[in-house]
Amino acid sequence: MVNLIKGLFKFPTMASALAIAYYFSHLSGIFGGLILLIVNIRKQIQTRIPFLMVMSIVILDYVVFNVLLLLPNLVPELLDPYGWQVMGGLTIVLLSFNIGLLIFFFESFSGEIRMFRLSLGIVSVTGLSTLFVVSLMMGDFSLMHVPTYRDDVLIYLWTPLSYIFQVPQICMLAYWSSNNLLKSIRATRNFRHRQQMKGMLLGSISTFFLGPLLAFVGDSVVLFGISEEFGFWISEFLGFFFMSAGIAFILLSYVLDSSLLFLQPYRVERLMVIHESGMPLLDYHFNVFPETQKDHLMLSGLLVAIKSVAHEVMGERSTLEFIKFRGMEIMFSIYEQLMFVLVAQKRSDFLTGALQKFSTRFTQFYGGTLASYEVSQNRYLEIVPVLERTFGLKS
Numbered sequence: 001m002v003n004l005i006k007g008l009f010k011f012p013t014m015a016s017a018l019a020i021a022y023y024f025s026h027l028s029g030i031f032g033g034l035i036l037l038i039v040n041i042r043k044q045i046q047t048r049i050p051f052l053m054v055m056s057i058v059i060l061d062y063v064v065f066n067v068l069l070l071l072p073n074l075v076p077e078l079l080d081p082y083g084w085q086v087m088g089g090l091t092i093v094l095l096s097f098n099i100g101l102l103i104f105f106f107e108s109f110s111g112e113i114r115m116f117r118l119s120l121g122i123v124s125v126t127g128l129s130t131l132f133v134v135s136l137m138m139g140d141f142s143l144m145h146v147p148t149y150r151d152d153v154l155i156y157l158w159t160p161l162s163y164i165f166q167v168p169q170i171c172m173l174a175y176w177s178s179n180n181l182l183k184s185i186r187a188t189r190n191f192r193h194r195q196q197m198k199g200m201l202l203g204s205i206s207t208f209f210l211g212p213l214l215a216f217v218g219d220s221v222v223l224f225g226i227s228e229e230f231g232f233w234i235s236e237f238l239g240f241f242f243m244s245a246g247i248a249f250i251l252l253s254y255v256l257d258s259s260l261l262f263l264q265p266y267r268v269e270r271l272m273v274i275h276e277s278g279m280p281l282l283d284y285h286f287n288v289f290p291e292t293q294k295d296h297l298m299l300s301g302l303l304v305a306i307k308s309v310a311h312e313v314m315g316e317r318s319t320l321e322f323i324k325f326r327g328m329e330i331m332f333s334i335y336e337q338l339m340f341v342l343v344a345q346k347r348s349d350f351l352t353g354a355l356q357k358f359s360t361r362f363t364q365f366y367g368g369t370l371a372s373y374e375v376s377q378n379r380y381l382e383i384v385p386v387l388e389r390t391f392g393l394k395s
Helices: 002-008 017-047 052-074 081-110 115-138 160-164 167-187 191-223 228-255 259-266 296-314 349-366 377-390
Strands: 145-150 153-158 270-275 280-285 322-325 328-335 338-344
Touching (some): 017 228, 052 081, 052 153, 052 228, 081 145, 081 153, 081 167, 115 160, 145 228, 153 228, 160 167, 167 191, 191 228, 338 349, 349 377
Antiparallel strands (some): 145 153, 270 280, 270 338
């Protein structure tokens, strides 16, 4: 640990511009990633959205990736030359895990997980993991990378075989994520959310298109002997800089407003509190995506009728939990004379849990046996801040 700390300050007094750029690109990835990790974990604690954990793992993976690339230059005595070759192969495997995790994240963000897309991430991870194990058994990592020194900086040049297992997946990820975000940008009518997703789109282009493309071009320029210095500048500085900046854009845009965290994947539309008489006591619109104008009295009357029929047919002990239509699901939480209804494109554990918590707080606040004619409906607006905190809209 002492050697590592000393190594952090072990820059040559007459360091070349390339060495400075190399350290800058990777150190910015480390410190920027740690800041983003803290922000993301805090947001996960606030909103309790499970797949935010995926983003935390992505950030941590990227931080470790950058640390491992810097270690042989900061503390070269830590391992022998073969040990650093193993470390170089490990960095490639770590990046493949990030590709798989990011595919899963954007599939979750779009609200529909497709196995074909996930399988491409699995191919990247398993292919490079197998290549790493084979190289480890052979004692030779030339199949994965070529260690090269330039201006006293150890740089791992990826081989074409390593790129084969990553470039197609990265290109497809760039296309899918950009396409999903463009659809969402066109769909949302909330200006703030639209700006968030535009930031994510820029980050997606930078991370999955510009960064990998520059890294691939730079390594090719070096491997084919065109120009070492020019190639290193392109791959080791510009390539990693655009990847780090892109990840920062995606995450900062994503966590800027908590409401996007669950409204985007599940297209949450409205929450209603309905008295058993059919009178809506509270009708809260999330107002993010276009919706057909539904009369709240007709909708509340329909839902109460469905509840009554279900009790008649199934018995009083039966509980109506959700109704599924094509393209929409309605979740219920029923407490004595009150029915809490959440309308979304797709239900999730987070949404059903938040609905249950809000129904508990509502009944604690107002009481469970309310007659709709006793209290003005305007009174129930007092609990809207509680609703927004429960669903993670406000901290």
